[in-house]
Amino acid sequence: QVQLQESGPGLVRPSQTLSLTCTVSGDSISSGTCYWSWIRQPAGMGLEWIGRIYTSGSTNYNPSLKSRVTISVDTSKNQFSLKLSSVTAADTAVYYCARVYGGRNDYWGQGTLVTVSS
Amino acid sequence: EIVLTQSPGTLSLSPGERATLSCRASQSVSSSYLAWYQQKPGQAPRLLIYGASSRATGIPDRFSGSGSGTDFTLTISRLEPEDFAVYYCQQHGSSPPEYTFGQGTKLEIK
Numbered sequence: 001q002v003q004l005q006e007s008g009p010g011l012v013r014p015s016q017t018l019s020l021t022c023t024v025s026g027d028s029i030s031s032g033t034c035y036w037s038w039i040r041q042p043a044g045m046g047l048e049w050i051g052r053i054y055t056s057g058s059t060n061y062n063p064s065l066k067s068r069v070t071i072s073v074d075t076s077k078n079q080f081s082l083k084l085s086s087v088t089a090a091d092t093a094v095y096y097c098a099r100v101y102g103g104r105n106d107y108w109g110q111g112t113l114v115t116v117s118s
Numbered sequence: 119e120i121v122l123t124q125s126p127g128t129l130s131l132s133p134g135e136r137a138t139l140s141c142r143a144s145q146s147v148s149s150s151y152l153a154w155y156q157q158k159p160g161q162a163p164r165l166l167i168y169g170a171s172s173r174a175t176g177i178p179d180r181f182s183g184s185g186s187g188t189d190f191t192l193t194i195s196r197l198e199p200e201d202f203a204v205y206y207c208q209q210h211g212s213s214p215p216e217y218t219f220g221q222g223t224k225l226e227i228k
Contacts, residue, residue: 039217046206046219046221047163047219049216049217049219060215060216062216063216102151102168103151104151104153104165104168104169104210105163105208108162109162110161
């Protein structure tokens, strides 16, 4: 059974960098069969794709966030990470990591709430 | 960027009724890359349908997907109490790679 778990600070100060890690179990990021993505959801709103990464480290980002986003992978730990710089209150959201197989997000983490506030 | 528009925004129905949810794309989408998700309060989205019409593992057969091009539909044949939730469609474009979601349809108990 594939499981994903997000971890990281729940509170980030404005203008700082949001950092989250997703730990994968039940599948190997190194297998190369999937992409791994980050998706976020502000309270009461819809889903927004942030970006994805492949085992090789190749990335693709949402153009609206591209200038502030970095996604990286650590295959030795079976983890991938998200960094979002220069955050504002508009970046307050539940952040999900997910496995992407065949264009669909088939396994999701439970999500972690990140609040941007001073 | 392809925009997905879901309708209606809210659908009020009773258990046992049939639900029909629509997802319209601003330009043609590959059916292979059209998916539907269900999200309940406080939970992560759950994959229901992929490839426009294939049910994900463990999804009851009362859920079905159809459509092609710019118009896609999720149908729930007979609503169960646990089906009341928010539903999202999602497409995957390959050039450039992107994933976009519709704004969601809330299915509520009438």
